Amino acid sequence: MSTEKEKLVGFTIALMEELGPAEFLDYVDREAWLKSPIAGVRQAANDMLEATGDIAGDELNRLNTVLSDKGLPTLSNMRDKSFKKVIQLLSRNKLKTEDEWRLLRAFTETSLLGKAETEQAQMLMDQYEFKRT
Numbered sequence: 001m002s003t004e005k006e007k008l009v010g011f012t013i014a015l016m017e018e019l020g021p022a023e024f025l026d027y028v029d030r031e032a033w034l035k036s037p038i039a040g041v042r043q044a045a046n047d048m049l050e051a052t053g054d055i056a057g058d059e060l061n062r063l064n065t066v067l068s069d070k071g072l073p074t075l076s077n078m079r080d081k082s083f084k085k086v087i088q089l090l091s092r093n094k095l096k097t098e099d100e101w102r103l104l105r106a107f108t109e110t111s112l113l114g115k116a117e118t119e120q121a122q123m124l125m126d127q128y129e130f131k132r133t
Contacts, residue, residue, distance in 0.1 A: 043102070089103070090117060101125055104125055108121050
């Protein structure tokens with residue numbers, strides 16, 4: 001059974017292989033990623049979600065198949081999980097970590113949230129930033 005870190009590393013590297021320029025892949029070292037802290041691996045996976053936010057239709061289906069065939073979480077499943085987390089954050093009405101701030105920021109830059117949700121997310125991000133300064 002794969003660990004969370006192994007799944008996230010696999011997910012991130014597979015998307016890089018499918019979508020990234022070939023020269024970028026020279027920097028991909030699976031073993032080094034597996035030795036890095038889980039927080040960094042989670043952030044890399046979240047960055048890939050953000051970078052692929054506009055992928056839909058046939059391309060989304062193709063990537064989901066590639067990931068699924070490798071035994072990895074699909075892009076659609078990862079998006080659903082992230083969206084559920086955003087709804088939880090909005091319900092909690094408070095951000096506790098920079099990772100939560102980054103997740104909300106990524107969703108406010110898409111059309112996935114309604115106007116009221118986007119405004120609430122922006123308010124939570126502003127409050128979090130103010131508390132950090």
